[in-house]
Amino acid sequence: MKTVIIATKNKGKAKEFESLFSAKGYEVKTLLDVPDAPDVEETGTTFEENAILKAEAIAHQLGHFVIADDSGLIVDALDGRPGVYSARYAGESKSDEANTKKVLQELEGVPEAERTARFYCALALASPNQETITVSGTMEGLITEQPSGTNGFGYDPVFFVKEQGKTNAELTKEEKNQISHRAHALKALDEKLGQFLKREEGM
Ligand SMILES: O=c1[nH]c(=O)c2ncn([C@@H]3O[C@H](COP(=O)(O)OP(=O)(O)OP(=O)(O)O)[C@@H](O)[C@H]3O)c2[nH]1
Ligand SMILES: [Mg+2]
Structure with missing residues (x-):
């Protein structure tokens, strides 16, 4: 299996x-399988910059092509926050619950029509052998008042x-994977992945 x-x-x-x-016939490994993977x-100030930073650092470390994902939530009424700080919005402990609570608190009293938001996902495909490729995907939604x-x-x-x-x-x-920002970005990457892998094999 690839x-x-x-x-x-x-x-x-x-x-x-x-x-x-797995739907494409690939097995996935992540840094959760790599002990001592560097943090x-x-x-970066954009999702793309951060995805490139992560992908290139790990590709060089492992000597193998990798994909990195930098993603987050953009809330219009919060001027785009938490944005690139989505994972650590309520602090370095990176608590999903605390992050969510902070966003809900900041949106207290904001009417439904103004609670528009989107998820953004930048993917970077990097290899020690060739130029990095980036793609992105989004998903539109509204921030509720309660989880x-x-x-x-x-x-x-x-x-x-x-x-x-x-x-x-x-x-x-399965439903989220049809419509998510990550699914859309991966679809865009899919169109470039074949050529990338061919060049990789030729090296
Ligand atoms: O409800 C969500 N559904 C999603 O589908 C989603 N995708 C991203 N996010 C948020 O954005 C941060 C990414 O930050 P991020 O790209 O730096 O990743 P991370 O630090 O968690 O892991 P790593 O990939 O960097 O190792 C995450 O932690 C989440 O808070 C999501 N939230
Ligand atoms: Mg991160």
């Missing part, structure tokens, strides 16, 4: 990549998808 390495330590992302890639500092649902991760319990009439955390894994 293997791809995703340069992430986030269990929620890892699970989504496993189901997205790459996310010093609902137990699937997914991060801000999923407060991210309401109008078309589905459910929060992301109320969708099944």
Whole structure:
């Protein structure tokens, strides 16, 4: 079976990549399988910059091509926050629950029509042998007033998808993987992955 390495330590992302890639006949490894994988500092100001930082550092470290994901929640009424700080919005302990609570508190009293938000996912595909490729995907929604649902991760319990009439955390894994920012980005990457792998094999 073909293997791809995703340069992430986030269990929620890892699970989504496993189901997205197994459908394509790939086995997924993540940094959760690599003891002593370095923590790459996310010093970029955009999702793309951070995805490139993570992908290139880990590709060089492992001597193998990898995919990195930098993603987050953009809330219009909060001028785009938490944005690239989504994972550590309420502090370095990176608690999904605390992050979600902070966003809900900041949105207290904001009417439904102004609670628009989107998830953004930048993927970077990097190798020690060739130029890095980046793609992105988004997903539109509304921030609810209370969490609902137990699937997914991060801000999923407060991210309401109008078309589905459910929060992301109320969708099944399969449903979220049809419409998520990560699924859209992966679809864009898919179009470039074949050529990339061909060049990789030729090296
Ligand atoms: O409800 C959510 N559903 C999603 O589908 C989703 N995708 C991203 N996020 C949020 O954005 C942060 C990423 O930050 P991030 O890209 O730096 O990742 P991370 O630090 O968690 O892991 P790593 O990949 O860097 O190792 C995550 O922690 C989450 O808070 C999501 N929330
Ligand atoms: Mg991170």
